[in-house]
Amino acid sequence: MFYALNNNYLELKNNKMKNKRNRLQVISEILRSNVIGSQDELLKILNERQCDVTQATLSRDLKLLKVAKTPLSNGTYKYVLPSYNKPMPTTSSSNAIVSMGAILNIDFSGQLVVVKTKPGYASAIAWDIDNKANYEVLGTIAGDDTILVIPREGITREDILQMMNQNFAESQN
Amino acid sequence: MFYALNNNYLELKNNKMKNKRNRLQVISEILRSNVIGSQDELLKILNERQCDVTQATLSRDLKLLKVAKTPLSNGTYKYVLPSYNKPMPTTSSSNAIVSMGAILNIDFSGQLVVVKTKPGYASAIAWDIDNKANYEVLGTIAGDDTILVIPREGITREDILQMMNQNFAESQN
DNA sequence: GGTCGATATAAATAATTATGCAAATAATCC
DNA sequence: GGATTATTTGCATAATTATTTATATCGACC
Numbered sequence: 001m002f003y004a005l006n007n008n009y010l011e012l013k014n015n016k017m018k019n020k021r022n023r024l025q026v027i028s029e030i031l032r033s034n035v036i037g038s039q040d041e042l043l044k045i046l047n048e049r050q051c052d053v054t055q056a057t058l059s060r061d062l063k064l065l066k067v068a069k070t071p072l073s074n075g076t077y078k079y080v081l082p083s084y085n086k087p088m089p090t091t092s093s094s095n096a097i098v099s100m101g102a103i104l105n106i107d108f109s110g111q112l113v114v115v116k117t118k119p120g121y122a123s124a125i126a127w128d129i130d131n132k133a134n135y136e137v138l139g140t141i142a143g144d145d146t147i148l149v150i151p152r153e154g155i156t157r158e159d160i161l162q163m164m165n166q167n168f169a170e171s172q173n
Numbered sequence: 174m175f176y177a178l179n180n181n182y183l184e185l186k187n188n189k190m191k192n193k194r195n196r197l198q199v200i201s202e203i204l205r206s207n208v209i210g211s212q213d214e215l216l217k218i219l220n221e222r223q224c225d226v227t228q229a230t231l232s233r234d235l236k237l238l239k240v241a242k243t244p245l246s247n248g249t250y251k252y253v254l255p256s257y258n259k260p261m262p263t264t265s266s267s268n269a270i271v272s273m274g275a276i277l278n279i280d281f282s283g284q285l286v287v288v289k290t291k292p293g294y295a296s297a298i299a300w301d302i303d304n305k306a307n308y309e310v311l312g313t314i315a316g317d318d319t320i321l322v323i324p325r326e327g328i329t330r331e332d333i334l335q336m337m338n339q340n341f342a343e344s345q346n
Numbered sequence: 347g348g349t350c351g352a353t354a355t356a357a358a359t360a361a362t363t364a365t366g367c368a369a370a371t372a373a374t375c376c
Numbered sequence: 377g378g379a380t381t382a383t384t385t386g387c388a389t390a391a392t393t394a395t396t397t398a399t400a401t402c403g404a405c406c
Contacts, residue, residue, distance in 0.1 A: 020354070039393065054356055059394055068243035069393090070255065071236040077364095080241070107311045107325070110284045114311040114323050141321070143299065146312035148323060193384070212363065227386055232364055242363090250394095 020061075023051050027061055028081060037077045106164060108157050113149035115164075122147050133163045193234075196224050200234055201254060210250045277318075279337060281330050286322035288337075295320050302337075 026049060027042070036042045039058050046053065053061075066082045102121040107114045117125055126142035129149060136155045141148045151160055199222060200215065209215045212231050219226065226234075239255040275298060278289040290298055299315035302322060310333075314321045324333055 038391090040391095055393075056357080056395080057355060060355090063244040063248075063394085066244045066246075068241040068253070070241035071239045073239075075236075082243070109311055109323055109325060112284070112323060116312055141314055143312070143314035144296070146303075146314055146323075148312070148314055148321065211361090213361095228363075229365080229387075230385060232362095233385090236364085 023053065024061055024065060026051060027058075027067075028065065031067060031079055031081050035072075035076075036079045039079075042079065103164075106161070108160075111151065113151060113157075113160055115147040115149060117145050117147065119145045121145065136160060136163050196226065197234055197238060199224055200231075200240075201238065204240060204252055204254050208245075208249075209252045212252075215252065276337075279334065281333075284324060286324060286330075286333055288320040288322060290318050290320065292318045294318065 023046070026046065030036065030042065030045055034045070036045075039055050039062070043053070043055055043058055046058070062079065067079050068082070069077055070080050072078050102118045102125060103115060107116075115122075115125065115129075122142040122145050126140040126147045126149075129137060129140050129147065136151055136159055138150045138152050140150070149160070196219070199219065203209065203215060203218055207218070209218075212228050212235070216226070216228055216231055219231070235252065240252050241255065242250055243253050245251050275291045275294040276288060277291060280287045280289075288295075288298070288302075295315040295318050299313040299320045299322075302310060302313050302320070311323045311325050313323070322333070
């Protein structure tokens with residue numbers, strides 16, 4: 001089954017969660033505006049800002065944020081945020097589909113649906129979609145790992161997600 | 174004292190230098206085609222290829238190559254070459270990129286982008302677009318000389334052009 | 347309230363990576 | 377050639393970073 005995993009759930013979490021989220025935010029800001037070469041260096045700045053954590057937590061935070069340590073030309077190092085760390089516009093409740101075997105992701109843009117698959121799977125799955133959803137779907141076009149799905153007029157994103165769940169969701173895990 | 178630091182001097186150097194150059198080359202290739210999570214891991218592969226060095230040298234090599242260690246989504250790490258990090262000239266007209274070798278034209282229709290390429294190039298370039306623009310682009314579908322690019326909702330034509338310029342325009346560095 | 351399950355954190359430690367130093371090797375200049 | 381100056385490398389170790397383990401904290405549910 002695919003579940004809603006949009007970002008909103010984060011808003012509802014408890015204090016601890018909030019502290020962590022806040023800390024991650026602060027870390028991001030610091031890394032954006034400073035050249036940080038080691039975790040201890042970052043640790044000191046965090047402490048100045050009333051974020052009291054240990055290096056262990058910091059290591060986990062950086063892992064979570066996918067912060068990379070990269071050498072600079074001047075012989076030192078710098079922790080850099082991934083470029084795609086801009087907030088991704090999560091279009092709808094489709095992220096959980098990632099857990100599916102060959103289907104990696106479902107996204108929406110306007111009236112169109114884009115299904116990402118493992119390489120080579122797109123045609124096969126597109127064929128399945130065509131056959132199993134001939135009410136909701138007018139047609140599909142498949143590349144190697146991408147399917148463009150054109151829904152019938154009046155079909156909503158939720159309709160599509162529901163259809164996909166019915167036909168492609170695995171029972172568990 | 175000043176030393177020759179242009180590229181030509183590399184051609185003229187001795188065996189040891191050649192070994193180092195060769196090793197850096199081999200390291201780059203390995204990192205391009207494998208997911209390497211630690212220097213020891215890389216070390217073993219290098220040894221298999223008759224490159225006998227120690228971790229110390231490897232650390233220095235990676236620093237030289239500006240290879241970053243970055244966390245992956247699956248909880249492991251990966252050493253990545255800095256191919257992306259180079260700053261690119263950004264013109265906002267599609268002219269710059271059209272002049273590029275294999276990409277012939279970029280056009281828009283509604284929310285869709287159609288990229289025309291030399292015959293046979295579409296799949297290859299589509300693959301590049303997928304990999305280099307996963308923020309702006311939901312997916313691509315390639316024929317023989319045409320690529321359909323589906324941008325993420327909220328992405329403008331200018332965004333797309335800029336992205337294409339950054340990633341595919343020839344640089345005059 | 348009490349219990350369960352999940353998440354977050356610190357302390358200690360393991361694992362990994364960077365570097366000072368010395369020896370070896372190569373280039374440069376008589 | 378030999379003397380001199382850079383460069384590369386390994387060894388040992390320092391420095392840094394990741395993870396294991398144990399607790400603590402919070403929310404959900406009864």
